[in-house]
């Protein structure tokens with residue numbers, strides 16, 4: 332049995348990681364919960380036992396853990412993940428800090444498997460995770476040559492502070508986290524702007540899609556938008572396929588896909604909805620239709636819980652993948 336640490340246990344993702352450890356029946360010998368100084372001393376009850384949250388320090392990261400679920404932002408990860416790794420742990424990191432390093436695996440268990448050249452595995456960006464699951468099935472069947480994403484991302488994707496901005500905005504208070512009010516508004520801006528006019532979030536979707544699907548030359552573009560929704564991201568995927576196909580064939584692929592739920596009955600107002608995805612493990616797809624402006628190109632509306640499949644669940648599924656397949660560091 333394993334020694335497990337959860338870093339960022341008091342955050343939105345960390346809290347859900349604990350729920351997912353329980354739901355996925357992950358066995359462990361010991362569990363240590365870390366936060367910053369701010370939440371140190373807080374009590375968290377998990378599986379009937381009360382844990383006292385500890386402030387993470389370099390000394391504590393040098394203690395040996397088998398697996399560390401890291402969910403405390405990029406700077407914390409850059410500092411502490413290599414220390415945990417040197418002490419023998421496999422770190423599963425939710426931040427973007429290591430995702431594009433050549434020797435670091437970027438994993439969605441339905442799609443790819445870690446090679447473990449390093450003891451750090453990166454959990455991808457939330458909108459990317461939910462999108463590559465249906466894209467993997469299409470790539471296997473038809474090959475994909477081009478993808479254009481438009482996202483409609485929930486405020487919980489920005490952690491506790493994002494939710495506060497929406498809830499405070501409803502009361503007429505000014506934003507603390509976003510540059511503009513998110514209540515009653517739509518922000519075409521997630522993360523910092525880059526020189527090419529894209530945001531970092533958009534660039535993450537582009538780079539990470541290519542890396543996870545192992546399609547380095549795939550044409551990908553993205554526009555990422557924050558919407559006043561508490562939980563669950565929606566993504567409009569516009570995909571061009573290599574082998575000619577039809578809407579009906581694509582629906583058949585999703586109907587038989589293990590990790591995707593097809594909801595596509597528009598005449599009855601049935602399609603994936605953010606509010607119906609919240610709290611669920613699956614990725615939902617629907618509104619499959621032809622894009623008549625391009626050859627062999629289709630629209631797919633895709634929703635998933637950003638805190639679960641987009642973060643905590645995917646991280647715990649990576650841990651389960653390591654345990655089930657007996658995968659070890661090289």
Ligand SMILES: NC(=O)c1ccc[n+]([C@@H]2O[C@H](COP(=O)([O-])OP(=O)(O)OC[C@H]3O[C@@H](n4cnc5c(N)ncnc54)[C@H](OP(=O)(O)O)[C@@H]3O)[C@@H](O)[C@H]2O)c1
Pocket residue numbers: 338339340341342343344345365366367368369370371387402403404405407425426427455456457487488489490491492637638641642
């Ligand atoms: N929210 C999402 O949908 C989502 C999706 C994918 C990835 N992520 C990534 O997951 C990470 C956490 O996101 P979140 O939404 O859970 O944020 P959050 O709700 O703001 O929680 C942040 C957590 O990190 C802890 N922390 C901050 N600085 C720390 C330090 N120096 N040492 C140890 N712990 C520290 C905080 O502890 P205190 O309580 O002491 O402040 C808190 O537990 C981020 O890297 C984020 O980019 C989030």
